[in-house]
Amino acid sequence: MPLRAIAxxxxxxxxxxxxxxxxxxxxxxxxxxxxxxTGVLLFDGGxxxxxxxxxxxxxxxxxxxxxxxxxxxxxxxxxxxRVPQRYFPFWGMRWLGVEPALIRQLSAGDWAGFAxxxxxxxxxxxxxxxxxxxLAHTLPAPPAMPAxxx
Numbered sequence: 765m766p767l768r769a770i771a772x773x774x775x776x777x778x779x780x781x782x783x784x785x786x787x788x789x790x791x792x793x794x795x796x797x798x799x800x801x802t803g804v805l806l807f808d809g810g811x812x813x814x815x816x817x818x819x820x821x822x823x824x825x826x827x828x829x830x831x832x833x834x835x836x837x838x839x840x841x842x843x844x845x846r847v848p849q850r851y852f853p854f855w856g857m858r859w860l861g862v863e864p865a866l867i868r869q870l871s872a873g874d875w876a877g878f879a880x881x882x883x884x885x886x887x888x889x890x891x892x893x894x895x896x897x898x899l900a901h902t903l904p905a906p907p908a909m910p911a912x913x914x
Contacts, residue, residue, distance in 0.1 A: 769817040769847045769878055770827060771891065773871045774836040776810055785859060788835050793856035801826045802852045804899065808864040812836055813871060815895060816857070817847055842875035842891060851896060860902060870895055 789805060796802065796816070801823060803816030816826060831839065852858075873891035889897075 765819050767817055767847050767850060768820055768823045768845065769815065769892075770823065770844045771813070771815040771842040771875060771895075772830075773811060773813045773840050773842065773867065775838040776807065776812055776836055777834075780835075789857050789859045793858075795829065796822075796826055797856040799823075799825050802850055802855050803857055804852055804855060804895075805857060805859040806862045806867060806870070807859055808862050808867045810864065811867050813842075813867045813895075815852075815892070817850055817852065840871075842871060843878060845878055847878045847892075851892070860899070862898075862902070866898060870898070 785807060792805075796818075799818065799822030801816050801818035803814060806813040814830075816823070818826070870891060873894050874889070875891035877890060878892045
């Protein structure tokens, strides 16, 4: 089954509380799980950058819900297209607080496509590559597996 993804930035309503954001993300995670969609939401206190992925039908339902949401405005789509795999297979949706400079940097990146591209023999880092790289440095490492009893 082909997977699709969408990345966008938008403006948060003024004064959005952490409690309201947590409730919004919990609701989105429940909806996304039913739709088979996974992803991540970055929030800098004023702007969102969201990336979500899944099958066509689930993506259509989630995308329409995002477009109709009153929890943000000024949506600017960065990219839409096929992805070769799920990058967030275990997150119905998760939000991470980030610095405003990171959302500016990521949204100004090369979002012409999700797959790594080659330009004159050199790999070009896409916006998705930069997002994944940033998350690899932001998220704690998974706990070590306990040693097997011998």
